[in-house]
Amino acid sequence: MTFEQYGNWGRWGADDERGTLNLLTPEAVVAAARCVREGRVVSLAMPIRGATSSPAPTTVPHLRGRPLPQHFMSVDGGDYAAGARAIGAGLRMADDALVVTPHGTTTHMDALCHMWSGDELYNGHPAGRVRSYGAQRCGIDKAGPVVARGVLFDVAGLRGVPHLAAADRIGPDELRACLDAAGTELRPGDVAVVRTGWPLTWQEEGPDGYWAGQPGLSADGGRWLAGHDVGMVAADNAAIGGLNERQLADEGLADDLHMILLWRHGVHLAEMLWLEELAGAGRAEFLFVAAPLRIEGGTASPINPIAVL
């Protein structure tokens, strides 16, 4: 008995809408679980900072002009301090609400419906099924949880810099060098976790530093990962590929990273991760878990991805 009976279109994980997450075979999941050696759990998410009557939300890295998360308390301890009555014999409670636009503002996972060209989504699904009611095809509810072997490509670490420069693009040679330096290899279904260090610019230079452009994968870097049948690419930049100072990708359609990975190859993407703690842990292989919220028809979900070392 599954929940889908309730829904008009909420099929969970139809194979032709799951892209490379189909590579997360039972065998791959078992192998991923075996990567757990130390038992240390590292969160790869930035905080969601939504106190709307303060500048707090603006202190978390985000793309310029995007609506920031808003977090509201509908009842809180202040109300009781001011005399609100307890429930029944003395229960007190706090309750809240969140308004969130995941792309560009949070650590999130893209659905396969997030980007396309022409009239078809990934795998030929009609783009016209992505409507105001949500995406009836390739929504984030179709992805399902990601449980896989994670492999860290610590590009900033390889170069010995805190973070790459805005104009840097990461190609196959550098990706290979990361694997060599770590003494590991990439297997089908792995999650490639790419560290540019770019979120550090927000701390060091403020928003203008972060908005000056962004480093990211080159088109060939993206193709190389797709060619290795990765299950997902997860990066600490905002768009997997690089961005110019207008926060746009410079590549043409054929070379756009979202087109290459998400649209053509059905590779799920996770963006705006926080990889500094993971990078300090000295582990290139780990169990990677990211379970997007089951938002029906969602183009993305905020996530709290984890590495279990």
Place this chain on the structure above:
Amino acid sequence: MTFEQYGNWGRWGADDERGTLNLLTPEAVVAAARCVREGRVVSLAMPIRGATSSPAPTTVPHLRGRPLPQHFMSVDGGDYAAGARAIGAGLRMADDALVVTPHGTTTHMDALCHMWSGDELYNGHPAGRVRSYGAQRCGIDKAGPVVARGVLFDVAGLRGVPHLAAADRIGPDELRACLDAAGTELRPGDVAVVRTGWPLTWQEEGPDGYWAGQPGLSADGGRWLAGHDVGMVAADNAAIGGLNERQLADEGLADDLHMILLWRHGVHLAEMLWLEELAGAGRAEFLFVAAPLRIEGGTASPINPIAVL
């Protein structure tokens, strides 16, 4: 280098705010990962159905009177069908936003600040620090991801019924019987996953059936779990304990399940899980993972908890 440097109060995982999640020791995490045998991943979440211009949101189980999730598309395939211009050389995109009040409407995890009595939260933290800006103590951002051994207490299965009755309360004997039937035991740090089957009433009888009350743990059942040092209690009902037809707990303050578990013992709670698929899998032990969104000061987070079998 951690993200906390950005924040004014966003410490992640201060020990005295993490309650029983401190039981998730490295050893326990390693042991939990060893529960993975088949490599099958089961989501324990209900869908988040937020198409606001249709009755879809009302088809997912929820407590009466709570604001349901709202999901909006800020650009979608319909716009392009109607003539919207592509970005640059032909990129098209879908973008969206979610408004969510987790308690009572979604599969979610409670923060330790969610309920208390008097002027102190769990572990003596001052309730007055839970304000409109969010909870500065015991917020969901303090919990961190849950990676633990999960143990299924399939109470409905034990009784051989699709679901318990609204007035049923689950005590220690029945919890023990579940373990015996499954041939397993409960260890410190385990996540106790309790199945009442109650969400099925929404399908069978509609909202009025679901709102007629709810089965749940008895006070002694809750004490028994706390006494076994569980890391978390996760159930498919809405409040861990039972509810009467006014959707309130009948117990006095000393016996209230949230007071016993969340407030006194610091046991995190996850509610409104969907356990039907897990129950059908025939596995009482598994790797349980739930990674709440890092909502600073949040009283809860919607989650997509998973069982890796």
Place this chain on the structure above:
Amino acid sequence: MTFEQYGNWGRWGADDERGTLNLLTPEAVVAAARCVREGRVVSLAMPIRGATSSPAPTTVPHLRGRPLPQHFMSVDGGDYAAGARAIGAGLRMADDALVVTPHGTTTHMDALCHMWSGDELYNGHPAGRVRSYGAQRCGIDKAGPVVARGVLFDVAGLRGVPHLAAADRIGPDELRACLDAAGTELRPGDVAVVRTGWPLTWQEEGPDGYWAGQPGLSADGGRWLAGHDVGMVAADNAAIGGLNERQLADEGLADDLHMILLWRHGVHLAEMLWLEELAGAGRAEFLFVAAPLRIEGGTASPINPIAVL
């Protein structure tokens, strides 16, 4: 110098998008102002009740299944009672946010883009310009404020009942009888304010009484008002026309009240007014003012319409 310079499409009040509001000529406005005799101001709006952690929002009449208003305080007096610091030398402030879906939940005014048939909005504007970014044609921002002579059609009063029955439909004869009883007449540009008394059922019988259907104008009643060149029709029911118990209009396309008034004749509509206080005032003519928020591309605006007696 107008604000439109800022916008890409925010023209305010293009004549062919304003429908019958074009009848609000300077002469008509001057005449309307002369209706002010007593200087009494009566609000015709229901409250917007959005305290989301309480059942308060469910106590205001609304259509079943619609998302109710949510009102959040982002800082409030409770925070200061709990120890929050004042700003500077002692300033304290309260701040808030509102989430609102106007149709079916609030006293609101419909934009001309709210309903249509085929591929064209009112006056031939292409329906495809109503996209996720908002309505580029016939949005509520195009309407402009309504300042007109208001004429009360107190149908419930005429019949001597607190409210009409759900199946009642109001035709030309009854509308004429209201004018006769009040000793007045209808002039081009007037706002026809139609009282059914239906909101009283919420008080008397609760939601189920309100949801049992709704009285409203008959198709001929709508045509009669359109034929008199009214500037707007404003009613205390939810859809100008009547509704059946499934909250749908029973008329065919040719006879649907929104099609007749909004779509064919460009007559703006205001719905879910609270007319009980006005009805008690004994005045059939007054200055009517409703100024919709300038929501660019909005399909409606919550309003607080007023009668100045």
Place this chain on the structure above:
Amino acid sequence: MTFEQYGNWGRWGADDERGTLNLLTPEAVVAAARCVREGRVVSLAMPIRGATSSPAPTTVPHLRGRPLPQHFMSVDGGDYAAGARAIGAGLRMADDALVVTPHGTTTHMDALCHMWSGDELYNGHPAGRVRSYGAQRCGIDKAGPVVARGVLFDVAGLRGVPHLAAADRIGPDELRACLDAAGTELRPGDVAVVRTGWPLTWQEEGPDGYWAGQPGLSADGGRWLAGHDVGMVAADNAAIGGLNERQLADEGLADDLHMILLWRHGVHLAEMLWLEELAGAGRAEFLFVAAPLRIEGGTASPINPIAVL
């Protein structure tokens, strides 16, 4: 019969919570209506621009760091272009939602509960009644509609400049000079409409120009208006008083404009008006109408204030 019967605390217009709006006597309302001579209606509101997947919202003047309005279409013409089915025999509809934080982002009216010092709001109402559920005292629902004689203080016009400089403060002499230049006087209950021209800086210089500080009333200017028993002060700047480049008022508590007007004298305030069109109309006296939404417990309401010339 009034709507208050529904509510637990929604009294409308209790006299001691209405401040100077009590000056809007029937006589004053009748006199205000007589100001209508030309029959021209001018909106004094900026647009609410909330297309969240575009930079449009950032093109409307707002205070830095505030959450901008978000406007979502829950069904629109694009959906039909992409194949969505019509309702019944052919009805099509557009529906939407608005998320708005009025202060600092929209043309809005402040409630008397918006600012205070110590533990009491205006008129001694306890600040502790302003909680997460909304303001039980002095909320915007207590204000009621404003129907009054409006008097334009066109300070920029008097000086012959497009807009004042950020450091300019407007005192009694200049206010008096505005009246003299217009050949009019200020009467009890009038709405003083103060034009600085500052919103033009957004057009001319962009956000940084607007955020460089703001001109406004001096403390003595505020006292002078309060001394004349104005019913409301409405200005095109963001805070009635001036702001420095950190967007804060420089005055001490005794001289703060919100303290003088809102808190001590109960003078309602409206901020962020668009006065350019009105200034061009050459009329210093007019009928002023602003009807705040009846948001129960609200600290403000977005408004579309109008001048009827």
